[in-house]
Amino acid sequence: MDFTMGEAAATLRGELRRLIAAEVPADFLGAFTDDPADLALAQRFCGVLSERGLLCAAWPEEFGGRGASVWEQTVVREEMWARHEPRGAQYMGVNWVGPTIMRHGTAEQRRKHLPPIARGEVIWCQGFSEPDAGSDLASLRTSARRDGDGWRISGQKIWTSYATMAQWCFLLARTSREARKQQGLTVFLLPMSDPAIEVRPIRAMLGPHHLNEVFLDGVRATEADVLGEVGGGWAVVQEVLAFERVGIARYARCERLLHDAPGAAGEVWDELPPALRARWTRALVHCRRARLLAYQVVSLQDAGRVTPADAAAYRIAVTRLDQESAAVLAEIAHSIPPNTPARNHFRAAVADHWRYANAATVASGSIEIQQTLLSRTLLPPPDPRAAA
Ligand SMILES: Cc1cc2nc3c(=O)[nH]c(=O)nc-3n(C[C@H](O)[C@H](O)[C@H](O)COP(=O)(O)OP(=O)(O)OC[C@H]3O[C@@H](n4cnc5c(N)ncnc54)[C@H](O)[C@@H]3O)c2cc1C
Secondary structure (H helix, E strand, C coil): CCCCCCHHHHHHHHHHHHHHHHHCCCCCCCCCCCCHHHHHHHHHHHHHHHHCCCCCCCCCHHHCCCCCCHHHHHHHHHHHHHCCCCCCCHHHHHHHHHHHHHHHCCHHHHHHHHHHHHCCCCCEEEECCECCECCCHHHCCCEEEEECCEEEEEEEEECCCCCCCCCEEEEEEECCCCCCCCCCEEEEEEECCCCCEEEEEECCCCCCCCEEEEEEEEEEEEHHHEECCCCEHHHHHHHHHHHHHHCCCHHHHHHHHHHHHHHHHHHHHHHCCHHHHHHHHHHHHHHHHHHHHHHHHHHHHHCCCCCHHHHHHHHHHHHHHHHHHHHHHHHHHHHCCCCCHHHHHHHHHHHHHHHHHHHHCCCCCCHHHHHHHHHHHHCCCCCHHHHC
């Protein structure tokens, strides 16, 4: 397999780095801080990317992209995550909402939803998890009942990222009871402005906007709000999760912070315990491993051959890397006296990375569930005779 990204991708990487240097302050630590200026910056920056066709680079031109290769889109992902994601919550629309609507939406849904995402004007949230349905998502209880020519949706979602600021929700609800719980689920595209939707933020160490509860009390939906087939939601969600699980280039931020560490430490670097520097080296090797697994999934996705096990293998490697590098970096940062702005920024960036890394093995499906998905492919099915 050839993972050389090519000249266009290298040119794009240079263009993005120049753009970020010009538009995003060097001490930016993400859109979701206690300072509303960070969120405003992210929203502005999405407009800048969009004007250049870079927000949804790999989308067809008719939907606001520039028909770039998946490798160029991968470069966008890497450069953004490495710099604390200056697109803010927009990455969700770009990574999985848009592609899924492109594949399963009607012409009207594409026309309505894709251009605003490509212009960076709308934020989507994902209404899947419920208080008793996370890992076992198919057990969800939010129900959509027939009501005249449409539906009434009631229930509760939880851990819904960005629900306080989202204009749209990509919601999974039960439309019928079937023998298999994975059947009878349907995806709805709902406006968050509906008065029958209430959002309650959950305070968490990730900062504002990240985690929320969403209550739906008889939300009215029409046939035009259904994405794909009624009852066909499970297949759509499997695609969403595959896109989502590789949508964040976590290795890029780990690599950048690990590379920044010796410079930030300065003369202290040589005094660090050799065992800590050995762990730093190992983490850099694991960055390369996660990067290669990501490229493998991108290439399989491009060929339409990706399986849940491929995405799971990457996800396991990259979330473990996130936590490994966070632990190494935290020890290094702890050993650096905070006496210069550069050192202070490094320490703040490491603290931010550490917070995200801790949630990484739960978000988008826990690591135990990823391991199950992978083992189903790698291990032979149990031998019924063994139990006899
Ligand atoms: C930062 C963050 C952002 C999130 N954003 C969203 C979002 O935007 N939208 C959304 O819908 N959800 C979101 N989630 C929710 C996330 O998808 C769920 O937390 C996750 O799927 C786990 O579900 P749960 O929390 O209900 O835990 P549970 O499913 O109750 O699991 C608890 C523990 O038991 C383990 N476990 C459960 N079942 C098994 C099993 N069969 N085998 C082995 N171990 C098992 C799990 O691995 C886990 O360690 C987010 C979560 C986080 C942390």
